[in-house]
Amino acid sequence: MILAVNILLWIVVAALAFVTAMRGRVLLDTGxxxxxxxxxxxxxxxxxxxxxxxxxxxVMPKALVASWIGPGSGFLGVIIATVGGALTPGGPVVGFSxxxxxxxxxxxxxxxxAYSTAWALYAIHRLVIWExxxxxxxxxxxxxxxxxxxxxxxxxxxxxxxQP
Amino acid sequence: xxxxxxxxxxxxxxxxxxxxTPPSRPHRRAFDWSTMIIAAVAFAAAAAVYWRDGxxxxxxxxxxxxxxxxxxxxxxxxxxxxxxxxxMILPRELVARWVGHESGFTGLLVAAFFGxxxxxxxxxxxxxxxxxxxxxxxxxxxxxxIVSWTLIGYTRALVWELPFFGPHFVIWRIVAAxxxxxxxxxxxxxxxxxxxxxxxxx
Numbered sequence: 001m002i003l004a005v006n007i008l009l010w011i012v013v014a015a016l017a018f019v020t021a022m023r024g025r026v027l028l029d030t031g032x033x034x035x036x037x038x039x040x041x042x043x044x045x046x047x048x049x050x051x052x053x054x055x056x057x058x059v060m061p062k063a064l065v066a067s068w069i070g071p072g073s074g075f076l077g078v079i080i081a082t083v084g085g086a087l088t089p090g091g092p093v094v095g096f097s098x099x100x101x102x103x104x105x106x107x108x109x110x111x112x113x114a115y116s117t118a119w120a121l122y123a124i125h126r127l128v129i130w131e132x133x134x135x136x137x138x139x140x141x142x143x144x145x146x147x148x149x150x151x152x153x154x155x156x157x158x159x160x161x162x163q164p
Numbered sequence: 165x166x167x168x169x170x171x172x173x174x175x176x177x178x179x180x181x182x183x184x185t186p187p188s189r190p191h192r193r194a195f196d197w198s199t200m201i202i203a204a205v206a207f208a209a210a211a212a213v214y215w216r217d218g219x220x221x222x223x224x225x226x227x228x229x230x231x232x233x234x235x236x237x238x239x240x241x242x243x244x245x246x247x248x249x250x251x252m253i254l255p256r257e258l259v260a261r262w263v264g265h266e267s268g269f270t271g272l273l274v275a276a277f278f279g280x281x282x283x284x285x286x287x288x289x290x291x292x293x294x295x296x297x298x299x300x301x302x303x304x305x306x307x308x309x310i311v312s313w314t315l316i317g318y319t320r321a322l323v324w325e326l327p328f329f330g331p332h333f334v335i336w337r338i339v340a341a342x343x344x345x346x347x348x349x350x351x352x353x354x355x356x357x358x359x360x361x362x363x364x365x366x
Contacts, residue, residue, distance in 0.1 A: 009242040016249035027252050035248030038291060039241045045202070046240060047233060052206020054229040059212050100328040113337050116325075117344075120314045129202060134247075134290035135306075138362040139297060143307045146351035150311065150344045157340040 042133065049129040057088075057098075069115065071108030081111040082151040085118030095119040114155040121147040247291025251298065260300035267305065272349035275305035279312025279345060289313045303362050308349030315341040 020028045069077045069084070088095050099116045103109065122144050131140040214222040263271045282292060293306050301309075316338050325334050356362065 006238055006242070009239060009246070013242050013245050013249070016246060016253065020249050020253050023253060028249075031249045031252040032245065034251070035245035035291075036241075038248065039244040042240060042244070046236065048203040048206055050233040050236060051226070051229040052202060052209060054225045054232075055206060055209035055213050058225055059209050059216075096325055096328040103329070103333070109333065109336075113340060116337070117315065117341065121311065125202060130290050135294045135297060136362060138360075139303050139306060142303055142352055142355060142360060142362055143310055143348075146307055146348045146355065147311065149351075150315075150348060153347065154315075154337075154340050154344060157343070158336065161336060161340055 038134075045129050045133060049125060053125075069102060069107045069111040071106070071111070073108060073111060077108060077111040078114045078152060078155045081107075081115035081155075082118040085115040085120075085151065086122050086124060088115075088119045088123060095123070110155040110158045113158045114151040117154045118151040121150055243289075244291055247295050250292055251295040254295075254299060256299040259296060263296065263301040263305035263309075265300075265302045267302070269346075271302070271305045272308045272346050275301070275309040275349065276312040276345035279309040279314075280316050280318065282313060282317070289317075302353070303356055304349040304353035307352040308345040311348040312345035315344055 017028060017032070020031050069081045071077075073080065085095070088098060095116060099112050099119070102115065103112045107115075127140060127144060131143070210222070210226075213225060261267065263275045267274070279289070282289065289310060293310055296309065297303075297306055321334055321338060325337075329337075
């Protein structure tokens, strides 16, 4: 599955490179050099972020998190889940595995949706590691600001849709 | 790929694109304060794990993180190249027309659809979003794009979410998330209209 995503990504790269090359060699060279330069500048950040994520997740009290957001926790649970999602560090594995573990150990489905939505949208470390280096900071803050209500809306919609 | 300009000779387009000042990214050092903070927190957590659980468990986590890091690198490189190449070939007036300030609600729909379509992780999305901004996309469309990729992008759901949660939960969650990119885009435009300025002096 991960291999398939890699292949898909590189097919997109190849197609874009081909189209760029048709427009001119210089354009392709500039594009490749810009992209590679960006990659090199990102490396230390990604290194610190990814290697740190596993340790940070390890020191988090997972059992406590799971017990706070059960199906009976209602809107307060949604709020707790949202805050928890925002504070959860780490890559995709961490957020989804905590969410799945919480679901298995009795968390409510809307709360888990609020958690994973909040984690996906405004995990603070992700803002700092990825968005701020790659986009103008004021757009990043705008993006974070308008994302604030989204986990609540997602949980509310999930409740309206009924249980999975 | 449509023809970028109405001019007949494609070589003049290329020359025009080249002589035009290229959209410049703000220059950034590889290691700045934000990376320092992340590194410091990571170091503290690593030390805590080492002290609490011992060397063996520490190495286990460290190995897992290194593997994850190595697995990410090809995707990161692909993401950076996609962002840079898209900047090179997407005609700016096209971006401005589709997802620019005047694009209206359709612009948000287009941006949300692109977010759904584009493969890859956060590393793919943010360079492309940054490129869109430099080419004249408005902040509302960029927000819709990022939120859409984050919540309903199919690669992410397939690769990460499905194995953990199973199809029922994932589909239910995605259906609940469908309106969110548009809500985010509309909110962003409201905030901008209310006076939030995001275009700094270049």
